[in-house]
Amino acid sequence: MRIALVFSCLLWACAPKSHEAGVRHITYWEKWTGFEGASMDRLVARFNQRERERAGREANYRPIEVEKVAVSSLEQKLLIATAGGNPPDVAGNYSFFVPAYADKGALTDLGPLLAAAHIERENYIPHYFELGVYRGKVWALPVVPASVALHWNKQLFEDAGLDSNVAPRTIEELDAFAEKLTLWQVRLDSGDTVVERGYLPNVPDDRKRLIQVGFLPNEPRWWSYAWGYYFGGKLFADAAHVSPNDAGNLRAYDWVRSYSERLGVERIKRFRSGFGSSSSPQSSFLSGKVAMELQGVWLHNFIEQSAPGFRYGAAPFPYPADRPELANTSEAEADVLVIPKDSKHAHEAMEFIAFVSSPDNLEDLCLGQDKFTPLRTVSERFWREHPNPNIALFRELGSSPNAFAIPKTGIWNEYNRELTNAVDLIQNLSEPPMRALGDVAERMQAAVDRDRKTLLRRGEP
Amino acid sequence: MKRRPSPNPLQRTHPLVHVPLLILAGIFTLPLLWLIATSFEPREQIGKVPPEWLPRQYYIERQGAPITVTPPVPFEKGWVHVSEWSPSKYHGGKVTSFLLRPRDVKTRIAPVWQNYPEAIRALSSSEQDKQRPLGELLARSSMPWTPKSDRSKSVTFLSYLANTLLVALLGMVGTVASSALVAYGLSRIEWRGRSALFNVTLATMMVPFPVLMIPLYGVFRSLGWIGTLLPLWVPAFCGGAFNIFLLRQFFLTIPSELSDAARIDGCSEFGIFWRIILPLARPALAVVALFHFLYAWNDFLGPLIYLTEPRTFTMALGLSQYQSQNGGSEWHLLMAASVLLIAPVVALFFVAQRTFIQGISTTGMGGR
Amino acid sequence: MTGASARRVRGLLFCAPWLLGLSVFLLYPLAAALYYSLCDYSVLLPPVFIGAGNYRELFHDPLFWKSLYNTAYYALGSVSFGVLVSLMLALLLNARVAGLALYRTLFFLPSLMPVVAGSLLWMWMYNGESGIINTALRHLGLNGPAWLTDPAWAKPAIILMAVWGAGHTMVIFLAGLQDVPSSLYEASLIDGANFWQRLIHVTLPMLSPVIYFNVVMSLIGGFQVFTQAFIMTGPSGAPERSTLFYVLQLYDVGFQDLRMGYACAMAWLLFGLILGLTWLLTKGSQKWVHYER
Secondary structure (H helix, E strand, C coil): CHHHHHHHHHHHHHCCHHHHCCCEEEEEEECCCHHHHHHHHHHHHHHHHHHHHHHHHCCCCCCEEEEEEECCCHHHHHHHHHHCCCCCCEEEEEHHHHHHHHHCCCECCCHHHHHHCCCCHHHECHHHHHCCEECCEECCEEEEEEEEEEEEEHHHHHHCCCCCCCCCCEHHHHHHHHHHCCEEEEECCCCCEEEEECCCCCCCHHHEEEEEEEECCCCCHHHHHHHHHHHCCCCEEECCEECCCCHHHHHHHHHHHHHHHHHCHHHHHHHHCCCCCCCCCCCCCCCCCEEEEEEECCHHHHHHHHCCCCCEEEECCCECCCCHHHCCCEEEEEEEEECECCCCCHHHHHHHHHHHCCHHHHHHHHHHCCCCCCECCCCHHHHHHCCCCCHHHHHHHHHCCCEECCCCCCCHHHHHHHHHHHHHHHHCCCCCHHHHHHHHHHHHHHHHHHHHHHHHHCCCC | CCCCCCCCCCCCCCHHHHHHHHHHHHHHHHHHHHHHHHHCCCHHHCCCCCCCCCCEEEEEEECCEEEECCCCCCCCCCCEEEEECCCCHHHHCCCEEEEECHHHCEEEECCCCCHHHHHHHHHCCCCCHHHCCHHHHHHCECCCCCCCCCCCCECCHHHHHHHHHHHHHHHHHHHHHHHHHHHHHHHCCCCCCHHHHHHHHHHHCCCCHHHHHHHHHHHHHHHCCCCCCHHHHHHHHHCCHHHHHHHHHHHHCCCHHHHHHHHHCCCCHHHHHHHHHHHHCHHHHHHHHHHHHHHHHHCCHHHHHHCCCHHHCCHHHHHHHHHHHHCCCCHHHHHHHHHHHHHHHHHHHHHCHHHHHHHHHHHCCCCC | CCCHHHHHHHHHHHHHHHHHHHHHHHHHHHHHHHHHCCEECCCCCCCEECCCHHHHHHHCCHHHHHHHHHHHHHHHHHHHHHHHHHHHHHHHHCCCCCCHHHHHHHHHHHHHCCHHHHHHHHHHHCCCCCCHHHHHHHHCCCCCCCHHHCCCCHHHHHHHHHHHCCHHHHHHHHHHHHCCCHHHHHHHHHCCCCHHHHHHHHHHHHHHHHHHHHHHHHHHHHCCCCHHHHHHCCCCCCCCCCCCCHHHHHHHHHHHCCCHHHHHHHHHHHHHHHHHHHHHHHHHHHHHCCCCC
16 A cells, blocks of 8 residues: 555656646535534545545546635525636535526536436435426435424423423414513512513513513524425415415414514514524523524534533424424425536536445535435434434434425525515514515516516527 | 915814814714724623623633633523633634632633634634634635645635735736826827817716626626636726826826926937826825725625635625624624724824825725 | 827827726626616526516516615715715814814724724624613613614614714815815905804805715715625615615626626616716706806
C-alpha cells in the first residue's frame, strides 16, 4: 500500500503538468452548515480519499475531487448561478424546489445517469423517491429525508400536573393541554405578582404578562402553509386547480386563528420577539417558553448541542377527534442532490451522487444528521447506533399513508409567499380565514393558469 | 464656492438654541451608543427586560478562580442549570454544565471584548473553522486571488474584507481614471458630437440601478461573470454619468490659457490632461474617489444579485447572510460585526472630513 | 491632419471608456429590458414574444399595486420627514453656535452607516420585547407597538430609520443657507421683520432651489428602497406585505421566480414612473423655486 503510494507520488511528480491537471475538480454546493454539513463533509472526504486511492492503483485514472461549498439561501443562489451560466456541478437542494427548477430548465434529467449507476427506484421508500420525480422525469435523488412530530417538554408537563409520558392525541386534547400549560404573571391590587395558569380571560390586559405558552401554532414559522393537511385539507384539488380554501384548510386556519384570539395578537408578537433561533438554547421550545411544538426529526440534535439533559417526548401530531383517519399525518420532505443544467461535469457529479447513495454511506450520512434513511431496507446497525430515541417514530411517519409533501408545481414560490401572507393576516386577526384564503385561491388559480400557458407556449404537454 | 459669513436670523438669538440641538444630537447619537453597548455585552444580557446599557459579566467562583457563566434569564427556580456554551463554545467543542444556586452567580461590570473575535469567527462559513484559534482561522482565509480549487483555504471574515476592499479600491481607481478622461474629452476638447454625447450622459443620470439590474444580469451572464467579483468593479472603468458630469463642470472652471500655453510648448493632449488638469482637479477627484469607495463599501443589492459563492461575498452580504441564517438572538455578535463594518467608514470620515462636507455641499451626493 | 477631424478623434479617444460603458452597461441593457418586457422569458429558455401580455398582467396584479402603494407611502414619508428634519437641523445649526462642527458630525455620521449595519441596528432597537425604543416608550408610560412585525407600524418604522440618516441632506441645506446673501437679511431687519417673516420671505425662497434638488433626489432614492426591507422584514415584505416595496417585488419576481420578462416590464414602468415624477416636480417647481438670476 505504502509502496503504491510512494510510487504514485513519484509518477505524479514526474508526470508533465497536464497530468496534475488530470484531477477532475467538481464543485458541490450544500445548503447545510452545522452538524448536518459536518456529516456531509465526512462523506466528501471519504469520496476524495477513495478517488485518490483509485488513482494510486490505476495509473491512467483521473481522480475526481469534490469541493464542498456551504452556500446559505442555496435555493436562491443556485437559481441565480445556474441562470447566470456559472452553476456548481452538483448541489444539495430541498425537494420542494425541484418542480420549479425543472420547469425553468435549471436541472439535468437524472434518469439515464441513474440507470447507468444502477440506482433503482425500488430501493427507496416510494414517497421520498417520488419527491424528485416531476413530469415523468427524475430530476433529483433524495439523500436525507425528514418528517415532523409534536414535541413536548416533560418538565413543563409535570409542573402543570400532566402525565409527562402522555401526549395529546386529538386536536381537542392538544387545546386542553395547551390551556393548562399557559402561564401568566398577574399583578394584584396589592402590587404583588402571582403566577397563574390558563387563559385568564377575566384578568384585564394590563394586569397580566405572558411567561409561558402551551402551544403556538406557527412556531417555528417554517410551515405556515401546511396546517390544512392535519385537518384533511389540500392545497391542490387536482393538477390544474388550487384549493387553499377547501373545508379542511378553512377548519385548520380557524383553529390557528383561535390561538390569536385567546392569547392576543400584540402579546404573541412581543412574546415571540424574545425567541432565539431554533437551534439555540434561547429557542421557544428549549428555553421553556413554549411547551409543545411541531418540530422535525432534527430537534434531537439541537437538544444535544444546546440543552443537554433537556427532557422531551415526541408523538404524531394530533388529528381532529372526528377525523381519526387523519392520524399519523406528517409533512415528509427530503434533502435531494441535483445536477444543475450546464454542469460541466455531470458524469463526475453522478459518480459522487452514486457514492453518497450507497446504502452504507447513506446510513452514515443520515446518522450524522440524526435522521432516518430514505431507503426501504435499513441495517440493524443503523437502529442500534442511532442517537435519536424517537427515530422509529419519524420513519413511520415518513412512510405513513398520511405523509404529505408540498405540491409539485412550478409556482410553489409564489404560492408559498401568498400562503405565508394569508396566514399572517389570519394570525393578526386582520382578515378571517375565509377571505384571506379565498384571495389566495383566486390569485393562485390565475398563476397556475398563467404557468400552464407558459408551458404550452414552450410545447410541453 | 465662496462663503460669506452671513448674519443670519438665528445668530443673534440666545444660547437657548443649544437645548433643541442637544436633545436632537442625543436622539441621533443614541442608536450608535446602543450599537456599541450591545456589542460589548455577554449573550445572557441580550433580551433582558428592561435592557441594560453597561455590559455585565456573570461569574461563579470555583476553587478561588472566577469562571464566566451564562445563566438563563431570569433565574426562576431554586437551582439553575448553567450550560457554558459561549464564548468557550468554539474552543472546547463540548458544552460544560454546572448546577448552581442563583446566589452563587455574581456579576460585575466588564466589557466582553471576546464578542469581536467571536463575531469574526461566527461569520466564517465552515463549521470546523469556527473552532480554530482566531489567528489560525484568519491565516487560512481564502483571498480574491486564491484559486478556486485550493482546498486548504476557507471563507472567513478576512475573505469578505478582502473582497470588499478589492471591489471598492479597484472601482475607485477605475471610476476616477475613466471619469476624468471622459470629462476631459467632454470639456477641454472641442469636437462635433460633444454636446450630443454630453446630453445623453446627462439623461442617463436618471436611470436607477434597479431598472438595469435584470438586463445587466443578462450582460454579465454572457460575459461569464456571474458568481465573480467582476460585475462589481469592471463597469467602474467605463466611467459613471454623474462623476463625468461633476468633473466636467470642474474642468470647465480651469482657464483655457493653461492648456493653450502647454500646447504651444508641444505638450500632447494626454500630457495636458495628465500634467496640468489632473493636479489642479485634485479636490474634485478626491470627492469622486471617496464617494465611489463609500458606495461600493455600502452596496448590497449588486452583490446580492451577482455573487453566488461565499468566497466572493462582500462584508455587507456576508453579514446579512449570517443574520438570515442565525439571526434571532445573537444580537451581541451581530452588533459587533456591524461595528466592524461601520468602523472603516467612520475612520474615513474623520480622516477626510473636509472632502466629505465639501463634496456633499457642492455636489449634493454622498455615496448613497 | 489638424483641425476639426483631429480634435474629433482625440475627443472620441478620451471618451472611449464611456462610449463603451454607455453602450454595454446602459443603452443595450435598457433596450434588452424593453424587448424582454414583451416576452415570456426565464433566462435558461429562449424568450417567447407575447406582446403586451406582461404589462396587461401587471395592471391586474394586486401585488404590483400593493408594492407601488407601499413605495409611494415610503417615498412620501421619508422625503417629507427627511427634508423637514434636515431643514430644521440646518436652520438650528446656521447660527454660529459653539461646537458647530461637533453637532454637524453627530447629525451627519448616521447617514454614513452602511445600510446593512443600520438595518440590523434598528431591527434590534425595534425589538418589541427588549428593544430600547419600546423601553423608552414604557418609561414615558406608553405601550409601544411591535414595530416591524406590526403591519400598521412597519412602514413608519422604516421611514423613521430613513430620517435618522437624513444628515447628509442637512449638510446640503447648510451649504445652501450659507450662500444666502447677508444683504437680504440686513434689508429685512431694517424692515422690522420678525423671525418667522424672515424665514418665510427670505430664507425659504432663497433656499428653494436646494429644497427642490433635495426633494427630487430623495424621491428618486425613496422609490428604490430595498435593502432596509430585505434585511429587516424579509424578501417578501412581511408583515402582511406592508413592506413589500417595488424593488423588493421586482427582485422576487426576477430572481426568485425567474420571471424575467415580467420583471423587465416592472423595471421599465419604474423608470417611466421616476421620469414622470421628476418631470412633474420640475414643472410644478417653477411656481415656487426661486432662482437668483
